[in-house]
Amino acid sequence: MSLSPLRKQAKAKIIRVGILGCGAIGSRIAKSIKTQCDDQAVVTALFDINPAKAQHLQKNIPYKNSVKTSYPKLLESCDLVVEAVNAADTYQLVRSALLAKKDVLVMSVGKFIEGESIFKLAQKQGVRLLIPSGAIAGIDAIKAASLQRIDRIILTTRKPIYGFVDNAYIKEKRVNLSKIKKETILFDGNVREAVKCFPQNINVAATIALASDAKDKLRIRIVTSPEFKVNSHEIEVAGEFGRLVTKTENVVCPDNPKTSYLAVLSAVRTLKEYFQGVKIGT
Numbered sequence: 273m274s275l276s277p278l279r280k281q282a283k284a285k286i287i288r289v290g291i292l293g294c295g296a297i298g299s300r301i302a303k304s305i306k307t308q309c310d311d312q313a314v315v316t317a318l319f320d321i322n323p324a325k326a327q328h329l330q331k332n333i334p335y336k337n338s339v340k341t342s343y344p345k346l347l348e349s350c351d352l353v354v355e356a357v358n359a360a361d362t363y364q365l366v367r368s369a370l371l372a373k374k375d376v377l378v379m380s381v382g383k384f385i386e387g388e389s390i391f392k393l394a395q396k397q398g399v400r401l402l403i404p405s406g407a408i409a410g411i412d413a414i415k416a417a418s419l420q421r422i423d424r425i426i427l428t429t430r431k432p433i434y435g436f437v438d439n440a441y442i443k444e445k446r447v448n449l450s451k452i453k454k455e456t457i458l459f460d461g462n463v464r465e466a467v468k469c470f471p472q473n474i475n476v477a478a479t480i481a482l483a484s485d486a487k488d489k490l491r492i493r494i495v496t497s498p499e500f501k502v503n504s505h506e507i508e509v510a511g512e513f514g515r516l517v518t519k520t521e522n523v524v525c526p527d528n529p530k531t532s533y534l535a536v537l538s539a540v541r542t543l544k545e546y547f548q549g550v551k552i553g554t
């Protein structure tokens with residue numbers, strides 16, 4: 273069927289997506305581009321510091337010859353970068369993408385807790401930095417509420433004991449996880465400390481901090497118990513707008529028991545709205 277000249281003009285550009293980090297989240301997002309965003313986007317580039325991960329993902333998506341041998345080659349081959357790495361230099365990787373005038377979806381939000389300079393760079397370069405809400409509810413309301421006075425924000429993250437097994441802070445504090453028999457607070461403090469002590473667990477805290485612009489009012493509690501079977505995040509905010517309480521009880525991502533499934537779904541939804549040029553909520 274041929275399109276009328278007007279329809280042809282209105283036909284949206286197909287966005288070329290580059291996946292940086294082909295682990296659990298990068299792989300899920302790459303597969304979802306086909307199932308959820310087929311008319312709007314294609315995966316044109318995959319890069320992982322472990323080439324076997326990129327090659328494995330290549331076999332599971334319908335886009336041919338996407339594996340790139342370096343990050344600069346990925347940047348040459350896409351319009352939008354999906355950052356899904358667990359790297360020490362994530363900040364620099366995202367910075368390079370912005371300098372190359374690529375839009376970026378950021379998953380490792382904890383690395384951007386002091387994000388002002390990277391936000392300024394995105395603005396200067398005329399590109400977009402997308403941060404999905406992740407495994408929590410209420411980011412839309414927190415963004416709106418933070419235009420006026422915020423009195424307090426408390427995030428209580430509850431996770432099963434196995435979610436902390438490899439955590440360096442827990443080891444350093446000599447917490448014997450196998451001896452925990454009842455609900456136990458592992459951490460109670462500010463967001464900067466929380467992100468340092470629980471880098472793999474607490475991207476949600478960083479997302480709230482960025483959305484609220486009220487880092488200093490944000491208190492993070494991390495709790496475990498043998499009774500906990502799922503990861504849950506409860507948020508309480510009070511301020512000039514009133515008070516809100518939200519709670520998510522998350523099932524884990526089928527590919528990675530350390531990641532909540534909702535975090536991946538929220539990234540895919542963010543991309544879908546970006547491709548469609550529609551933004552629902554605040």
Ligand SMILES: NC(=O)c1ccc[n+]([C@@H]2O[C@H](COP(=O)([O-])OP(=O)(O)OC[C@H]3O[C@@H](n4cnc5c(N)ncnc54)[C@H](O)[C@@H]3O)[C@@H](O)[C@H]2O)c1
Pocket residue numbers: 292293294295296297298319320321322325356357358359360378379380381405406407471472473475476528530531532535
């Ligand atoms: N925002 C959220 O709600 C949320 C939720 C869960 C996880 N995360 C974050 O998303 C990121 C990815 O999580 P995941 O579960 O997919 O992790 P993963 O370990 O399954 O995958 C990460 C991949 O990145 C690759 N990698 C590491 N350094 C790299 C580099 N310099 N260049 C290219 N590839 C590199 C690894 O080889 C691996 O394949 C982590 O930082 C995690 O903390 C965010």
